[in-house]
Amino acid sequence: MNIIETKNLSKSYGDFTAVSGINLHIPKGKVYGFLGPNGAGKSTTMKMFLGLTKPTGGSFTINGKKYPENRMEILKEVGSFIESPAFYGNLSGEENLEIISKILGLSNSSVSEALEIVGLTPFKKRLAKKYSLGMKQRLGLASAFIGKPPILILDEPTNGLDPVGIHEIRSLIRSLPEKFHCTVFVSSHLLAEMELLADYIGILNRGHLLFEGTLNDLKHMALSKGYPTDHLEDTFLALIDGDNQKRGAE
Amino acid sequence: MKSIFLEWKKIRRTGFFPLFLGGGIVAGAVPIIHMAVRSKVYLIEQTPPIPFLFYENWQMMAMVNMLLVVTGSSLLYHLEYDHYAMEKWKSLPMRESSIFFGKVILTISMSTLPLGMEAGAIAFCSYHWFEVGSSLLKELWKSFAYAFLLMIPCILLSLLLSEACKNMWVSLGIGVICLFTATMLPTNNFLLSLFPFATNFQMAASMDRTKIIYYIYGSALESLILVLAEFLLIKVRRSFT
Amino acid sequence: MNYLSLVMIEFKKIKSSKVLYIFLIATVILWIPSISNVHLNFTMENQGISPENNFFIQGFMGMSWFMFPASMVVGTVLVTQTERANKGILKMLTLPIGRAKLCLAKFIVLLTLGAIKIFMAACAYYMSAALCSATQNYNFILPPFFVAKEIILLFLSSIPMIAFFWALSVCIQVPLFSVGIGFASIVPSVFIINTKVWFAYPMSYPFFLITSEYGKLAKNLNTSQAEPIPFIPTAIFITVLCIAISCLCFGQDERR
Numbered sequence: 001m002n003i004i005e006t007k008n009l010s011k012s013y014g015d016f017t018a019v020s021g022i023n024l025h026i027p028k029g030k031v032y033g034f035l036g037p038n039g040a041g042k043s044t045t046m047k048m049f050l051g052l053t054k055p056t057g058g059s060f061t062i063n064g065k066k067y068p069e070n071r072m073e074i075l076k077e078v079g080s081f082i083e084s085p086a087f088y089g090n091l092s093g094e095e096n097l098e099i100i101s102k103i104l105g106l107s108n109s110s111v112s113e114a115l116e117i118v119g120l121t122p123f124k125k126r127l128a129k130k131y132s133l134g135m136k137q138r139l140g141l142a143s144a145f146i147g148k149p150p151i152l153i154l155d156e157p158t159n160g161l162d163p164v165g166i167h168e169i170r171s172l173i174r175s176l177p178e179k180f181h182c183t184v185f186v187s188s189h190l191l192a193e194m195e196l197l198a199d200y201i202g203i204l205n206r207g208h209l210l211f212e213g214t215l216n217d218l219k220h221m222a223l224s225k226g227y228p229t230d231h232l233e234d235t236f237l238a239l240i241d242g243d244n245q246k247r248g249a250e
Numbered sequence: 251m252k253s254i255f256l257e258w259k260k261i262r263r264t265g266f267f268p269l270f271l272g273g274g275i276v277a278g279a280v281p282i283i284h285m286a287v288r289s290k291v292y293l294i295e296q297t298p299p300i301p302f303l304f305y306e307n308w309q310m311m312a313m314v315n316m317l318l319v320v321t322g323s324s325l326l327y328h329l330e331y332d333h334y335a336m337e338k339w340k341s342l343p344m345r346e347s348s349i350f351f352g353k354v355i356l357t358i359s360m361s362t363l364p365l366g367m368e369a370g371a372i373a374f375c376s377y378h379w380f381e382v383g384s385s386l387l388k389e390l391w392k393s394f395a396y397a398f399l400l401m402i403p404c405i406l407l408s409l410l411l412s413e414a415c416k417n418m419w420v421s422l423g424i425g426v427i428c429l430f431t432a433t434m435l436p437t438n439n440f441l442l443s444l445f446p447f448a449t450n451f452q453m454a455a456s457m458d459r460t461k462i463i464y465y466i467y468g469s470a471l472e473s474l475i476l477v478l479a480e481f482l483l484i485k486v487r488r489s490f491t
Numbered sequence: 492m493n494y495l496s497l498v499m500i501e502f503k504k505i506k507s508s509k510v511l512y513i514f515l516i517a518t519v520i521l522w523i524p525s526i527s528n529v530h531l532n533f534t535m536e537n538q539g540i541s542p543e544n545n546f547f548i549q550g551f552m553g554m555s556w557f558m559f560p561a562s563m564v565v566g567t568v569l570v571t572q573t574e575r576a577n578k579g580i581l582k583m584l585t586l587p588i589g590r591a592k593l594c595l596a597k598f599i600v601l602l603t604l605g606a607i608k609i610f611m612a613a614c615a616y617y618m619s620a621a622l623c624s625a626t627q628n629y630n631f632i633l634p635p636f637f638v639a640k641e642i643i644l645l646f647l648s649s650i651p652m653i654a655f656f657w658a659l660s661v662c663i664q665v666p667l668f669s670v671g672i673g674f675a676s677i678v679p680s681v682f683i684i685n686t687k688v689w690f691a692y693p694m695s696y697p698f699f700l701i702t703s704e705y706g707k708l709a710k711n712l713n714t715s716q717a718e719p720i721p722f723i724p725t726a727i728f729i730t731v732l733c734i735a736i737s738c739l740c741f742g743q744d745e746r747r
Contacts, residue, residue, distance in 0.1 A: 050585045052746050075587035082585065086578035090507050099500050103586045128577070143582060265665045276675045284682070310678055313557075317674040325667045332576070419568040422670065423513040426561040427520060433557065434524045 003028040003063050003151060003183045004049070010057035010207075011044050018044040020207040021058060026185055026200070029177050033198030034187040037240060041207040042187040043083060046155050049185075050080050062151065076104075079149035081157055085140025089129030093120050093139050096128055097146055106147045114146040117172065133160040141169065152176065154186040158193065170197055191236040203236070205243045253344070253352030260329060266360070269325075270318060274364030277314040278371035281307040285375050299380040300389050301455040303372050311368055312450045313429070315401065318364060319357065319408050320425030326353045327412035327421065346484050350413060357405045362398065369394045389455070396454035396462060403446040403469050406476035414483060444468045446476075497592065501600045504573050510566065510604065517558055518611045522619040525550045529623045529631075539710030543631045546623065547616060547638070548705045554612055555645060555697040557677060559605075563653050564673035566604045567660040570597050571669075584742050594741035598657050598734065605653055606646055613642050641704060648700045651693035651726045654733035661737040664744050684715075690722040693729050 004026035011019040019041040026032045036042050047053040049062060051071045060067055062074045087096045097111045115121045118138040123131070128139060137160045144152055157173065158166045174197055176182055188194055194201055195215060203211040203218075211218060215232070222229045227238040261267070281303050330336040330349070339349055369390055376382050376390075407428070412421040432447035443449060449469060454462055525546060532542035532549075540548075574580045574597075583593060616638070620631040656673050663669040680695035684702060689695050699717065706714025 052581070052584055054746070072587045072589070075585060078585070080585045082581060084578065086580070086582040088504055088573060088579045089577045090573065091504065095503065095506075099503060100582070100586065102496055102500055103583075103588050265667045265671075269667055269671050272671065273675065276678075280679075287686075310681065313678050314675065317678070318671075321667060321671050321674060324670075328666070417508075417572070418666065419565055419572055420509070420513070422568055423510075423562070423565045426558075426565055427513065427517050430517065430558045430561065431520050434520070434553065 001028050002026055004060065004185060006045075006058065006060040008058035009045065009048065009055055009060055011041070011048060011053065012056045017207050019048070019055075022204070022207075022209040024060075024202055024209065025212065026183060028183050029181060030199040031173060031177060031184045031186060031197055033194035033201040034185060034204065035189070035191060035194050035201055035236070036187075036204035037189055040204040042204055043155050045204070046080075046082060046153050046185070046187065049074075049153055050078065050082065051075065052082065077149055078151045078153055079144040079146065080153045080155075081140045081144040082153070082155045084159075085136045085143075087128045087136065087139055087143070090127065092125050092127055093131065093135075093142075094124040096139060097142055100143050100146055104147050110147050114142040117145050118142040119168065134162060134165050137161055138165075138169075148180045148182065150182050152182055152184045152186075154184065156187055156189070158188070166193075173197060191232050195232055203239060205240050206247060208243070210239055210243055253348040254355050257326075257349075257352040257356045261326070261356070264325060264329060266322060266325060269322060270360045270363045273314055273318040274367035277311045277364055278367040280310050280314070281368075281371050281375050285379050289379050299376040299382055300372065300386055300393060301453070303375055304393065304453045304455040307372075308453050309433075309451055312397070313433075315361065315364055315368075315397075316404055316429050316432075316447055316450055319361065319401070319405050320422065320429065322357055322360070323353070323405070323408040323412045324418050324421045324425065326357070326409065327415075328418040331416045331418075347480060350409060350480050353409055354406060357409065358402060361401055361405065365394055365398055365401075393454045396452075396466070397450070399466055400449040400452060400469050403472040403476060404450055406473055406480075407446045410476060410480055410483065413480075440464065440468075444472065446472055494592070494596070497588070497596045498599050501570075501596045502603075504579070505569060505600065508569055508573065510569055511607070513565070514562060514604075514608050514611055517562060518608075518615045521554055521558060521612065522550055522615045525553075526619050526623060529627055532631075533629075535709075538712050540705075540708050540712075542629060543620070543633055544708040546620065546631050547633055547641075548701065548708055550616055550619075551612070551641065551645065552698070552701050552705060555701045556681060559608060559612075559645075559649065559697060560652060560656075560677045560680075560694055561674065562608055563601070563605055563649070564656055564670060564677070566601055567656045567673070568666060568670055570601060571660045572666065578745075580742060580745055584745055590742045591738035594661065594738045595734070598654070598737070601653055601657055602650065605649055609642050609646050609649075613638060641701075644700055644704070645697055648696040648726075651730045651733070652696055654730045654737075655693050658733040658737040658740075662740045689715075690717070690725050693726065696726065 002025045004024065006022055006024045008021040008023065009019060010017065010021050022045065034042050034045070044053060048055050049060065051067065051074070063077055065073050067074060088099070091099070094111060094115065097114055101108070101110045112121070115124050118141050120135065120138050120142060123135060128136065131139060137157070141154070141157055144154060154173070158169050161169060170193070173184055173186060176184055186197065200212070200214055201218065202209060211221060213221075218232070218235065219229050222235045222239070225242075227242070228234040284307055330339070340346060373386070373390055376386055408425055411424050415421040415424065428447045432445055432451065435442045435445055435448045437443050437448070437451055443452065449465060452465055529546065532545045535542070535545050538545075574583070584590070617632065620633070624631045659673055660666070660669040663672070676694045680692065680698050683689050683692045683695045684699040689699050703714050703716045706712050706716065
């Protein structure tokens with residue numbers, strides 16, 4: 001069963017088309033990797049799911065709920081991390097999470113749990129503006145994980161983290177569906193990362209969905225089209241390059 | 251020279267220029283609307299136009315000018331602090347003070363825009379309602395050159411406050427308090443009226459020569475002190491970071 | 492979550508902003524000249540106002556014409572900048588909470604800041620009046636009921652103005668323009684209170700009403716008084732319009 005589905009979802013800004021009629025199918029209880037070079041339209045798609053930007057065409061449903069009619073119900077079920085972390089610099093990490101937990105109507109223990117999950121407990125009293133880049137990233141992730149929502153939308157969550165941090169967050173995301181029975185929709189521009197993380201992947205380039213399926217499906221598709229398959233990175237690059245050439249200077 | 255050019259470039263698309271232009275229009279509109287509404291009452295009084303127009307309107311015009319300076323200087327430093335651009339500047343091989351002086355020169359040059367528009371408005375009023383024209387140019391020029399000189403300490407202090415406060419609303423808040431304090435200070439007490447924001451309420455049009463010279467000296471001295479304060483601020487900040 | 496806790500969250504966001512210190516400094520500066528010039532209150536025979544009434548009303552007139560409106564403009568900057576500085580607003584918009592609700596909660600914070608500012612001025616008034624009573628050997632202290640009536644009037648009259656400033660800061664994304672227009676709109680209120688259309692200009696309400704109170708207290712002065720019609724309907728209309736516009740525009744820019 002698909003928990004998120006889109007139907008010809010599009011977004012244009014004037015002449016520029018950021019997302020062009022994509023049909024995504026995100027299965028429940030899996031990690032879905034959303035892959036594409038910078039500017040492919042990944043963040044725009046995720047923002048549409050959160051109601052942060054209005055689609056200019058098509059539609060989507062999240063857990064059977066339609067946007068825009070059920071925007072509030074959708075937001076109640078989604079934990080999100082979009083673009084760079086968003087927080088209040090004059091408040092401590094703990095206070096930032098307290099605000100979110102109150103709005104979501106969660107128990108007091110949810111804050112300490114979220115802090116613990118991302119490893120921020122020792123720094124919970126420090127003002128968020130004094131956090132390092134990695135800590136800000138962790139705070140952003142904690143604000144997504146808080147209350148263990150059934151759906152997580154994470155936009156490049158490992159940006160700015162050190163190798164140890166990347167590994168930690170990656171393992172955490174990997175374990176989430178099993179631990180909390182949730183679905184994770186995560187974007188990245190690194191195929192190597194997705195290989196370790198995702199059950200399903202969708203590849204986006206210049207707003208078009210080039211591929212959707214498992215990693216094995218991707219390999220089969222690459223073989224059939226004559227793309228290199230020894231390293232997935234090469235497959236990805238060949239796929240994007242082929243699409244760019246096809247579209248030319250569009 | 252380079253730093254002024256850089257400062258000019260930084261304010262692109264921030265609304266800094268339209269702010270001063272809009273402020274100039276508002277301040278310039280003050281005497282015109284005032285005369286349009288109440289000219290009948292005023293024209294009965296046989297007074298020379300420039301001192302009269304200044305006496306009736308200058309307090310409000312000077313307030314607009316100072317609010318422009320306070321808002322403008324808060325913005326100039328908000329740009330630096332908002333996305334940590336200041337940290338980048340500090341890591342470049344340039345004097346920290348040159349950023350400040352670049353902003354000072356930019357604000358001083360920009361303030362000539364509203365002052366020029368205000369001078370135009372006063373000239374229009376004298377010509378239109380008092381029917382006196384070119385003979386007043388010298389007096390007009392003198393009055394506005396004086397207003398311009400007295401504005402310099404106010405610009406320096408506003409920028410200094412904005413540099414010291416990283417939050418835009420704090421520098422705005424302190425600026426507003428300073429301006430409010432200035433409105434409460436008696437204009438006839440020389441020492442008190444030397445407060446950088448209060449000097450701007452002084453008018454050359456109704457003042458004798460010695461007093462004008464005193465105020466110019468006072469402003470120059472204040473400017474010098476504020477420049478020294480800028481160097482001190484840089485030193486103090488360095489020793490705390 | 493009930494509405495009160497949402498408002499409390501909004502207060503939490505401006506915690507450690509030191510806005511109260513700024514208000515306090517402004518209030519102290521407001522009353523210092525009144526204390527130092529206290530003897531002038533005994534020379535108001537021409538106006539026909541008693542020294543204690545003059546002492547009180549002059550201070551509040553000084554506050555209502557510039558200091559109070561300007562503080563409120565600064566307050567709106569504080570509230571909006573806290574939200575925009577680290578994209579806190581973006582997080583809020585992804586939470587299941589209505590934009591209009593959030594916008595109203597912020598407006599309530601702003602109104603509370605206004606109320607605190609007026610309350611501070613009233614406390615400072617009592618302290619200054621007590622001090623001057625001691626130094627001048629004359630009772631400057633007015634009955635609390637009268638003072639309470641005046642400050643409630645001042646607060647109520649400032650609601651349309653605060654709603655206007657709030658709408659400005661929500662609708663105009665460049666903080667500079669909303670602040671610039673806010674400040675620029677305060678200055679002409681001195682003019683406008685002397686015209687017949689003062690009731691159409693919310694920035695002049697607090698100053699107009701306090702000035703007319705001055706007129707009531709001074710027997711020999713004849714200041715214009717507020718006629719309930721068209722003043723009250725216009726004030727309500729402006730307030731509702733500004734609040735509606737701000738609720739519609741709130742978070743719109745972040746949702747493009």
